[in-house]
Amino acid sequence: MPEPAAGPGPGADGWRHRDVETRPSAIAGRGLFAVRDLAGATVVLRLARATVAGGRVDLLGAGFPNHGCDAVLGWADDRALATMGEVAAGTELVADYAMSISEPGWYLRCHCPSYRCRQMVEGGDWQIPQLQRRYAGWWAPPVRRLIEAGRAET
Ligand SMILES: [Zn+2]
Numbered sequence: 726m727p728e729p730a731a732g733p734g735p736g737a738d739g740w741r742h743r744d745v746e747t748r749p750s751a752i753a754g755r756g757l758f759a760v761r762d763l764a765g766a767t768v769v770l771r772l773a774r775a776t777v778a779g780g781r782v783d784l785l786g787a788g789f790p791n792h793g794c795d796a797v798l799g800w801a802d803d804r805a806l807a808t809m810g811e812v813a814a815g816t817e818l819v820a821d822y823a824m825s826i827s828e829p830g831w832y833l834r835c836h837c838p839s840y841r842c843r844q845m846v847e848g849g850d851w852q853i854p855q856l857q858r859r860y861a862g863w864w865a866p867p868v869r870r871l872i873e874a875g876r877a878e879t
Pocket of ligand 1: 835836838
């Protein structure tokens with residue numbers, strides 16, 4: 726059974742891993758951080774509802790991870806975010822919003838510390854082939870279906 730949320734989570738009945746907490750972030754506001762080392766494929770956050778269905782990040786609410794252009798988290802299913810690899814204690818758990826947003830006209834200015842920072846993150850970034858390869862297997866299901874449909878056409 727899941728543990729109860731350790732603090733304000735995304736949505737009224739969202740769930741958060743007990744070894745993660747929100748702290749002030751160098752990227753923006755508050756972020757989600759690993760308190761202890763985490764193994765790969767650890768589910769750290771489960772949303773109260775499948776808010777990624779419409780690809781709109783503004784519906785995700787407080788407690789959702791910050792965007793980072795070199796993601797630590799990927800989507801285990803349409804509600805759960807998991808570590809894509811081993812994570813050291815103290816790491817900010819960022820998600821690449823491209824993995825869950827497919828909204829034309831949406832954008833976010835990014836100043837994350839990654840050398841991969843795209844600076845302007847847009848609602849069509851899921852179409853970037855390098856991102857499709859880097860995050861293979863970790864896309865939010867609605868966006869994964871778009872990628873698969875695109876492959877089927879070519
Ligand atoms: Zn960035």
